[in-house]
Amino acid sequence: xxxxxxxxxxxxxxxxxxxxxxxxxxxxxxxxxxxxxxxxxxxxxxxxxxxxxxxxxxxxxxxxxxxxxxxxxxxxxxxxxxxxxxxxxxxxxxx
Numbered sequence: 001x002x003x004x005x006x007x008x009x010x011x012x013x014x015x016x017x018x019x020x021x022x023x024x025x026x027x028x029x030x031x032x033x034x035x036x037x038x039x040x041x042x043x044x045x046x047x048x049x050x051x052x053x054x055x056x057x058x059x060x061x062x063x064x065x066x067x068x069x070x071x072x073x074x075x076x077x078x079x080x081x082x083x084x085x086x087x088x089x090x091x092x093x094x095x
Contacts, residue, residue, distance in 0.1 A: 015057040016057045017038075018048060018052060018057070019052070019055075019056070019057040021034060021038050021040075021045065021048065022048060022049050022052055022053060025045065025049060026053075031045055031046075
């Protein structure tokens, strides 16, 4: 329980710092300087900017929800496809 609460707090802090980094770039600070201060690569900065531009820190976690859901659905589809193939093999053996 405590670890989950701590994890949520860490995510909120991470999203706030991420939003601050993107905001600095929007305000005109050089990307190289931002990246040096944050300890990230310019490529990572632009990926973050593309993904999170205009998103509030409280809503940043919602961006990942569809990705997680998509991953779960892909796993379910793969399991069902495997089950289908196994059933086809069983039917072929019986005939």
